[in-house]
Amino acid sequence: MYVLASDISPMNTRNALRLRTVRAYDIQERKPSPVLKPKEVVFHDQQGTFLHAHIPKEFVEKFRSTFTEGKVYGVKNFVVITNFYSFKTSPHKFMIKFNYQTVVKQLKDVIGRVVEIHAPQEKVINGKNARLIDFVIEDSDGIQLGCTVWDDHVNKVEVYYNSATEEPLLVLIQFCRARTCLKSGDIKICSSYDVTQLLFNQQTPEFMQFRESLCLEQTPMRSIVSQSSFNPGSSYTVSLKEDLQLRTLTVVYAKKEFGEFWVAARIVFIDCDGEWYYPSCRTKSCYKKLEPKKEFLYCKECDRTWGDGILRYRIKIRVVDIKGNAPFVMWDRECTELLGLSALDLKQKNSQGKDGVPAEIQALSYMPHS
Ligand SMILES: [Zn+2]
Numbered sequence: 586m587y588v589l590a591s592d593i594s595p596m597n598t599r600n601a602l603r604l605r606t607v608r609a610y611d612i613q614e615r616k617p618s619p620v621l622k623p624k625e626v627v628f629h630d631q632q633g634t635f636l637h638a639h640i641p642k643e644f645v646e647k648f649r650s651t652f653t654e655g656k657v658y659g660v661k662n663f664v665v666i667t668n669f670y671s672f673k674t675s676p677h678k679f680m681i682k683f684n685y686q687t688v689v690k691q692l693k694d695v696i697g698r699v700v701e702i703h704a705p706q707e708k709v710i711n712g713k714n715a716r717l718i719d720f721v722i723e724d725s726d727g728i729q730l731g732c733t734v735w736d737d738h739v740n741k742v743e744v745y746y747n748s749a750t751e752e753p754l755l756v757l758i759q760f761c762r763a764r765t766c767l768k769s770g771d772i773k774i775c776s777s778y779d780v781t782q783l784l785f786n787q788q789t790p791e792f793m794q795f796r797e798s799l800c801l802e803q804t805p806m807r808s809i810v811s812q813s814s815f816n817p818g819s820s821y822t823v824s825l826k827e828d829l830q831l832r833t834l835t836v837v838y839a840k841k842e843f844g845e846f847w848v849a850a851r852i853v854f855i856d857c858d859g860e861w862y863y864p865s866c867r868t869k870s871c872y873k874k875l876e877p878k879k880e881f882l883y884c885k886e887c888d889r890t891w892g893d894g895i896l897r898y899r900i901k902i903r904v905v906d907i908k909g910n911a912p913f914v915m916w917d918r919e920c921t922e923l924l925g926l927s928a929l930d931l932k933q934k935n936s937q938g939k940d941g942v943p944a945e946i947q948a949l950s951y952m953p954h955s
Contacts, residue, residue, distance in 0.1 A: 587780045590634040593665045593679055595910040598853045601661035602681075603692065603760065603780045604628035604636065608674070609652040611645075626652055627674045628660075635675035637668060640683045651689050657760065659777050662686040664854045664903055666910055682903075684854050692760040695774055696795050697722030697730060699754040702746045703809045705739050718742045722756060722774075725798035731766075732758065734776035734783065741783045747808045753799060754806060755792055757784040834909030850904035856912055857901060864894030865917075872897065872917070 588600045608627040624640040638660075640648050652658070660681070668680040701721035708715050716739045723729045734742060745754055759782040762775045776783075786792065831847035855861075864875045866884035875882035875894040882891045898920035902913050 587659070587778050589632055590628070590630040590636040590677065591632065593636075593681070595665040595679070595853065595905040596851070596907075598662075598664065601659055601778065602628075602630065602636070602663075603657065603659055603777075604630055605657045606652045606654050607635070609654060624648065625674075628658075634677065636677055637670070637673070637675045637680040638663070638683065639680060644683050644685065644687070648683065648687075648689065651691075657692045659690045659692050659760075659762065659780070661688050666903065684856070686854070690762045690777070692777060692780070693763060694757065694759045695722070695730065695732075695761060696755065696757045696791055697724050698795075698799065699745065699756055699806055700729065701807050701809055702742060704746065705743050718746070725795070725800070730772065730774055732761075732774040734758075734781065735778075737779065738776045738781060738783055741785070745785070745806075750806070752806055753796070755786050755795060757787065757789075757791060758782070759784070834904070834906050834911050838909065838911070848904070848906060850906040850911075850913075852902045853905050853910075854903050855900060856903050861898065861900045862896050863899050865897045867891050867895055 587603050588597070590602060590604070593600060593602070605628060606626060607629055610625055612623045612625060622645065623642045624645045626638040626640065628636045628638060630636065663681040663683055665679045666682050668675065668677055670680070699720055700723045703719040705716060705718045708717060715735060717733055717735050718739045719731065719733050720742055721729050721731055758774060758776075760777060760780045762777045763772050764775055765771070766773050831849070834848060834850060837846060837848065864882055865871075866873045866875055866887055866889070868884065868887045868889065871884065871886055873884050873886045875884055875891060877883070878890060882894050883889070884891065897917035898915065899917070900915045900920055902915055904911055904913050
């Protein structure tokens with residue numbers, strides 16, 4: 586569901602934002618690195634709230650040419666963190682950070698003549714009842730585009746289904762998403778939650794221009810009873826017990842004490858900057874990270890050289906509690922306990938999952954809403 590930039594909070598990890606890009610720029614790092622540099626994007630939403638987005642360097646490639654200044658995007662699966670930059674592009678308390686799950690869709694406007702309307706349908710998607718209606722629009726060159734709109738948008742189209750409407754029926758779909766059908770490779774237009782707007786037969790310049798471009802002979806509009814080609818796919822959630830409590834993150838930060846504390850927090854995402862394991866020393870009960878030394882690995886603690894080390898987990902996570910958010914590091918033992926993985930699995934898991942992150946670790950960031 587789309588929310589306003591002013592309403593984001595670190596607790597909500599399933600919100601989406603509709604944002605216009607104001608500025609997108611690369612960061613020049615002090616150490617010269619020609620390949621990987623983080624990217625920063627400044628957005629504003631419909632209320633004019635400015636929001637800063639940080640794209641860590643390992644995800645820059647994915648979003649390199651995504652953002653055009655002035656264009657509108659739907660952004661979801663981001664993490665909300667404290668706006669910690671000393672140079673602030675936005676006075677917002679929070680900023681957003683991209684990760685390997687972040688999805689960005691450019692929201693577009695499409696105009697066309699409705700040539701087919703299918704019967705509205707009910708579907709159960711992720712355990713919820715959803716309604717949808719399929720229709721087909723055509724441009725003045727006869728090129729057709731399938732459209733599916735959901736829930737509240739269904740009523741707006743349904744009134745024209747099986748009704749003797751004066752033709753042509755023109756529709757302007759604002760802030761919709763274009764998605765590619767996996768089966769056929771065709772492009773399809775979909776509504777995007779409540780942000781999409783459907784306007785029929787208006788007297789605005791866009792409609793007048795389109796009407797003028799239409800030739801006189803047109804295929805008449807049809808109403809069709811059939812099944813939707815939409816496939817919701819599968820989804821799953823992982824639950825985790827949260828029965829411990831003691832210090833809040835805010836208190837940990839405020840007191841600046843060293844020590845061991847329990848924090849009841851929710852993992853909102855895995856902050857792996859590509860490194861989620863390390864080679865450790867093979868000496869019993871020495872867990873030190875081995876440093877590369879020529880073609881071997883070296884333990885400073887034991888002053889020993891090894892051919893290879895024991896692989897151990899070191900996973901940076903982002904956690905959120907009632908008021909605070911913080912990066913945590915989970916070491917090998919926590920990872921194996923929490924994920925049920927053994928060091929033996931590590932080598933095998935190495936090549937699995939998206940962006941080198943094992944599936945089990947990715948599953949962690951699919952926490953249920955609470
Ligand atoms: Zn050692």
